[in-house]
Amino acid sequence: QVQLRESGPGLVPPSQTLSLTCTVSGASITTTYSAWSWIRQPPGKGLEWMGVIVYEGSTYYSPSLKSRTSISRDTSKNQISLHLNSVTPEDTAVYYCARGELGDLWGQGTQVTVSS
Helix, strand or coil: CCEEEEECCCEECCCCCEEEEEEEECCCCCCCCCEEEEEEECCCCCCEEEEEEECCCCEEECCCCCCCEEEEEECCCCEEEEEECCCCHHHCEEEEEEECCCCCEECCCEEEEECC
16 A cells, blocks of 8 residues: 655754655656645744745645745655755654645654754
């Protein structure tokens, strides 16, 4: 079955770049019409959609995060990556990768804390 697994550092210093990887198994990230999203949930707050990479490589971002966010992929490893620049403590959250723009299948999430 299709599985998604997020990985990356749990602690990031302020002003640095947060980088996470989502490894997809059981499906190809280049399958026609597939899309893969990053979503986060800060403590005590709701879910926030960050962006998506589509099967042919196009990317789309949340307007509020677009200036700091980059999503890329490594097709040889079947992985999706998230890079968030100039992080602040407000970027502390559980970060999820999900299948599709609306996320019909999610990874287990990974906690990232921004702190010195």
